[in-house]
Amino acid sequence: MRSPARALLLAISLPCCVRSEPPGLPGDEPAASVVVTAGGAPTASALPPPPVRPAGKASAASAASAASAAPADNELPIGAEYEVPAEGGVEVIAVTRPVWIFDTPDSLGRRLGYLNPGEAVRRAERPVSTRRCKGGWYRVAPRGFLCASSDVTTDRSHPVAAAYARLARRGEPLPYVYGRVQSSLAYRYAKAPSRSEQRAAEGDELDEHIGKVSRLYQQTITGEPEPLPPSLLGGAILPKAGNVTHRARHGAHRGAASGHSSFAFFSVHDVQGRLFGLSTELDLVPLDRLKLAPVTRIHGGPIDDLPAALVHRGTAARLRPNGSGQLAADGQFEPYETLSLTGQARDELLETRDGAWVPGKSVHVIKKRTSWPGFLRDDDPMKWIDVNLQGVVRTVS
Template identity: 30%
Template sequence: MRRTTMCASAALLISLAVGCGDPQVDSEGLGIFGNVKVAPLEGGGPQARPTDPEMQAKPGGPVLGVIQMAVHIYERPDHRSDKVGYLRLGVTVRRGTKPAAFDSCQGGFYNILPRGYVCLDDGATIDLNHPLIRAGLKQANRDHPLPYDYAFVRAIAPRYYRLPSEKEQFKYEMSLKRHLRSFKRLKQKWNAIEVGSNDVPIDEIGNGLGPAPEDPPELTEGEKFGGDGSDAIPWFFDGKRKLPNVSNFKVPDYAVITNRIKRHAGVALIDAFEGEGRHFALTTDLRLIPTSKLKPGRGSPFHGVELVEGWELPVGFVKRDRAYDHEKRGGRFKKLRKRYAYGAAIQLTGEVRRDGSRRYVETEDGSWMRTRDLAISAKLSKLPRHAKDDTKWIDVSIHRQILTLFEGKTPIYTTMVSTGKDGLGDPRRTHSTPRGTFRVRDKHITNTMDSQVLGSEFELNDVPWVQYFKAGYALHAAYWHTEYGRPRSHGCINLSPIDAYRIFRWTEPRLPEGWHGVSVTEGTGKGTIIHVQP
């Protein structure tokens, strides 16, 4: 990832993280939203749990809804207390009947489940008839490796503020007649999909179960871009726009378009429908993009292996497009016809042999494979000090491009990753992943990042399962590539969506139901250890 990483959720979140590799920020003690440590409350401040029963949030109680892209959750009903997490646009959570405090918040701080306080003035409401609550916006799916439907911008595209008429489309989209003619001719090719992350069955803890299906599901055009298949125009876009602007690009209410989005950008989508002669997709910040200028992005079906039921270290993952078995004859090796696809997991015995300058490893069935074709997850020769009892920790090897989950001394899951493309360079000067022992600092279901490909900047919206551990460096899913096993990033640790989902569910702190992000504070406990070694 690029060395500037911006939180997706509007201006109030911009101070969250400075990106994979930015050397300018001290990560020690940073909360989920900002680089300034909060001054301690005199006398401890208001109680973390209200004593008045009517102020306490309870199951089945009244709800509070979010009407901005994100709203902070505070440890106590005071803006000076720790920010323990945040809620995303459109979500509703249980709240207390009465506000717990009004200090610095005219609308009142409400206690919410399972903990914490939200100030109504920050972008929340108890009016369930508010259009942003009544809209019933699709929330991130916490049961799938990709929490939204994703797409990539095929050509520079408008971000419409409301549903444009046909005349307005031709006004704001250059060479539209030629584009629509090409789309009509090439639609099947342009919108073809492959098997993706969400097509692989997963178990209750997030492990991928077996190989991916051979064929992708049959989807309508709308379903490929976040729709439910009905293609019906939502009430809030039927006629004029009936929702307030929540994006960080400010426009007057009468606007047709906000701005344009560059080619190759990745976007998360929550609906799609047909209107004014075309299909339009709705992004998470409630702007419209014509689907003829999008390509479905379905994420890689690759995933690691749980180290049970026949799997143990060492394990190899095929990291090249094609890799072959070899037969050992005397001291020489001969290539056989058996071919392995990228991402295949192979149980190894630990035996290694050389044939001249080539190294080979033995597989469980007695054949041999070249080490250059594999990312190898091997047993660690020496465990770090924190490998004791049932302590959860993550080991990342930059040289091997391997990540392994441990509980104490026991490895429980292993997979391929992509770390910084400059290898073991200085993270302050190169696109390298920092080495050392860290802890998870904050976690996000999704977060938006800037990136760079071939010198051309573009956006990567709503990157899934982000876990920051040092300044702007994070573990996260990469839905835009399938090059795990090879250094590629601008310093972050890239994972397949399935692996990122599996790890996110396992690490501490846990993300409460309804929250979009959680930060490590005294109340949430310590984050899981991340040990990055050469």
Template identity: 25%
Template sequence: MSRARAIGLWATLAAGCAGAPSATDSSEVREPPREAKVAAGARSDGLAEPPAGAQAKTASATKTIDNIQNTSELDGAARASSPKDVDQDDAAKSPAAPPKARITSIGYTTWIFGRPKVDTRFIGYIRVGESIGLRSAERVRGEGCSGGFYLIEPRGFVCADRTVTESPDARFIEAIEATRAVAGPFPYRYAISGGAPMYNRVPIPAEQTKAERPFGPAGKWIPLIKSLSAHEDLAEPLRIEPTDPLPSFLAGGRPVTDSRIGLVREKIPHGSMLSFTRAFEAEGRTWLLAADLSLVPADRVRPFRPSAFRGTHLSGEVKLPLAWMRKTAKPKYRMTEAGELEALALTWPVRSFVGLSGLSVEHKGEMYLETTEREGGRPFFIAADDATVMAPAKKRPAGVLPGQKWVHVRITQGTLVAYEDLKPVFATLMSPGSGGVPVKGHDPVKMSTTPTGTYYMTFKDRAATMSPDKPGEERTLWIADVPHTQYFNPPFAIHAAYWHERFGEPTSAGCVNVSPLDAEALFHWSDPKVPEGWQGATGAGAPINGPTTAVVVSR
């Protein structure tokens, strides 16, 4: 697959989440229209047809190269697809690869195919610098790849082209190790740019002055426009301290990689976001080693404070129904001996939750809900108008199969519940599109709304860089390495938002924003699983990767 096609794919996937939200104030929710948006490809009732992989397989299905289902079939199909001049018996008897046999991605993207054929039907990809084990020391022949195909772990085929190598250069490996993601909700450190060059090497002071003159003095900060204000919610005006030594591969003024030409790779615009792994001092200044192997002056960015918000697993005493506190803290009430409800000086913090007993009382024309929280044996109450009530689903939505995992997103409530069939297992607050409920006939991307309907996870990416810019255009805005991204109706996805914590409020450009802690939990829970060493995996449309989680978005 060409680099241009790869760029086009990621632009299609990411554009809806990285674009500027509409002019609608992100703290307001529009009045829900009478008809919710029916997404492209959805049925007239607003429910998308289940992917082919979700349908029952017929008994007469043949094991062709198009419907391979498991590793042993993959191996067999690979041999069957080889030209007739290949001795199939010899290929079948080829010895297994040594345990340490691996390939490393050294290109923009290394695609994983479900069959030995280069086409758009990929089942995953490997990020540059990542290595992956081989299932066989022998390559197999196929279509569109003159070098043959590697059989990788745990399944799939990789073309032996210039994006991979069996013996990566030591200096390349050193650079990759210095920018490798770490496990957890924050695979990188993150910052927002005030506008800066992205250097290929450490520049001397005279070069810095010349390259940075258009950006004004270092440390100057211009607030973002109102529609993008959430992008700097967690940005702090703090100095990033140099905590790491100068990487040895940069010593002596060498470029990050030998293939880089020129001093400046590109410019990171004001408002774009940076992922980085190292902060070191050189030439009298602190430098950040970005995940894309570029160098950015630390005094031209602001670091993000990591959000500590997280939802809750549902088990034991923590179960639905729950009441969530959105936007502000909510007061607690208690029943007096005279049977009156009185407001207390106590509150539930914003973005917290409390269990509900199911009982309610009316007091002076207002409804109050009894909670499971007690003091001295007496329950606290919450005003019904203060509570965002999350109740369990009573039946399986249309389009969700028995036993299937699914996620229910409520736009007007700002809530998300994960289910295993009809068992709720996780609950949290999320931020839908800032445009509120989608309106029929209006483009949800342009209107910054989250489309309603039933969808299926189409692709999962451990960290995806998002940009609204079209392929081939100069990048004007991007959000680097958004953790644990799960596309369900591209370009719409459930993903971490490391730049704000307005969870429960309409804030995004259309995607479902969750906290980094919640995004990680949902990513590892949902289907399909992303195998070790893979950066991303295809869901709907790639049954070889296993079952797919459904996503139900409603008003």
């Protein structure tokens, strides 16, 4: 029986991820789900384990097919040149999307994960197989095999690799600067456009429009602009990664973004006195044509066990028993504060584990699961996040 553990509640508007070893190693047991709590220590899941479900005929057949197609471990060449060194080694960079990593040196194997353009892994010196891959299958760190095709490069000066020199800002409140289109004139520029090129695309009213924009407000969200990267110097045209859909270029731009499109930007740059964002699709977009997303104040927090509650947008009254045993006001709970509950209720009030009471209508309650979705299998090593779209709450465990 599992001991009580800690879980973490997050408002769904926040990005969330749990770092873990890639799934799919032969013989791996499904690992206990973990979460890094406010104290920073990983803890076991508070949720009950999924029920044991036998693998279906289809999954068994597909596993047998993959096993027969891929070379067995004892058939692979042995030697240091076929292993990824502990340090250093050859770096392989993705220049298309996605570049899949497999658990065996075969495209019929199980997919462990993928690389986005600009992301890199270290590989062995020599390939272990050329089955369905002319360039050869290489072991990569931390595990798995990658096909050396035109989808990857070892050259950091490759146009796509160089353009994706900046990746997501891990560890920051948001990995990118985000914006949503709010103008039909949000053009996707393929280069750092001159002011005349901007007017040609956006019209003669451009200067008047820019004069109404509060750059100070923009920079409260984006921070100070960065110098132009080499991929944008000297009128250079931004490349496009493979498998990324894009429009044909018309002079300095690739057309206007469709309404309600959203962008994620690696970086923000000053071009001709105007702020532009370099998007993850390698387009340069004027930020004054977008509604920028500030870092949200909504946050979650650790709780001891389920059931738990998340205070709604407003504050919630906090009540405690007084000397005569009657509930009396004792301050308030803050918006989006997380509360551990005992499961006891009376008169539409819910009891917290520290002895306080809160109105049930002021919180969203998260209950402990007693059953699991039917698609979960006992041989599935994936970690899952329970998302309540109606209640806009994530329970991470």
